[in-house]
Amino acid sequence: MYVDVHAHLVHPAFAGEEDAVAGRAAAAGVEMVVVTGLEPRSNRAVLELCERHAHLLPALGIYPVDALCKLVDRSSWQHPFPPPERFDVEEEIAFIDSVAGRLVAIAEVGLDQYWVPDYPREQEETLRKLCAVAMRHDLPVVLHSRKAESRTFAVVREMGVARAVFHCFGGKLNLARQIADHGYCFSIPPVVERAEAFQALCRALPLDRLLTETDCPYLGPDRDQRNEPANIPRAVRAMAAARKIPEREMAAAVRANFRRTFGR
Numbered sequence: 001m002y003v004d005v006h007a008h009l010v011h012p013a014f015a016g017e018e019d020a021v022a023g024r025a026a027a028a029g030v031e032m033v034v035v036t037g038l039e040p041r042s043n044r045a046v047l048e049l050c051e052r053h054a055h056l057l058p059a060l061g062i063y064p065v066d067a068l069c070k071l072v073d074r075s076s077w078q079h080p081f082p083p084p085e086r087f088d089v090e091e092e093i094a095f096i097d098s099v100a101g102r103l104v105a106i107a108e109v110g111l112d113q114y115w116v117p118d119y120p121r122e123q124e125e126t127l128r129k130l131c132a133v134a135m136r137h138d139l140p141v142v143l144h145s146r147k148a149e150s151r152t153f154a155v156v157r158e159m160g161v162a163r164a165v166f167h168c169f170g171g172k173l174n175l176a177r178q179i180a181d182h183g184y185c186f187s188i189p190p191v192v193e194r195a196e197a198f199q200a201l202c203r204a205l206p207l208d209r210l211l212t213e214t215d216c217p218y219l220g221p222d223r224d225q226r227n228e229p230a231n232i233p234r235a236v237r238a239m240a241a242a243r244k245i246p247e248r249e250m251a252a253a254v255r256a257n258f259r260r261t262f263g264r
Contacts, residue, residue: 001251002236003258004033004229005187006107006142006167006213009056010045013217013226022053025229031055032264033229036107036142038063040087043095047102057264059107060096062089064144065115067126072116079115093129100137104262106130107142108167111155114147124155131159140261142167153179163261168215170197173204180209185261187213190221190235192242199242207243207253211261212236
């Protein structure tokens with residue numbers, strides 16, 4: 001009954017272990033894993049991996065930092081990860097559009113004003129174009145909204161996006177309630193075991209707006225340990241404890257929310 005709506009299984013942290021990780025997810029009862037792309041290389045790797053495993057479902061997108069690949073100043077880049085590789089953003093949007101019939105979502109997309117706060121306009125242009133792809137093919141979008149939660153919500157609302165998931169939401173509870181009232185969902189990672197902010201989201205939001213994700217290899221339940229989809233049952237257990245409901249009820253609700261959002 002378990003699902004993971006946002007997993008980076010083609011991340012270098014899983015290099016050479018992708019099939020084993022997929023197998024452990026299935027063994028843990030994770031029925032479906034939405035595998036997310038970020039840019040041309042990972043988008044194509046997602047398609048290839050998902051062809052090998054029926055329970056891995058592809059979602060392609062352009063991460064908001066990667067959307068700025070032609071604009072970032074590499075000489076002054078000081079973040080703890082390399083600057084994005086240059087690619088033609090318009091060509092990649094066209095590629096995603098061309099394979100949308102194989103996808104379960106457009107992801108990862110959104111806005112980020114944490115790593116690159118000076119480039120919101122170009123990020124928003126890419127977000128809008130990918131939302132249009134999602135709407136044209138009746139697909140949900142899975143949203144990155146770090147330090148840009150209000151604006152991300154405004155854009156998808158203005159665009160008329162019907163189904164959206166805010167992954168790893170870090171905004172205020174009042175905004176989260178507004179987003180939930182609009183009909184959008186929130187995916188909660190296994191770090192909820194030890195993160196009060198995610199526990200508060202679980203308590204504050206309607207049960208029919210909650211989903212589970214890993215965002216692996218990040219946001220695991222064990223500090224400094226690589227996360228993977230097999231940890232989803234721990235997320236469900238912690239979410240149930242936060243809401244003071246049976247674990248089975250929490251799992252069933254998440255599964256129903258997944259079916260409504262992703263059609264699976």
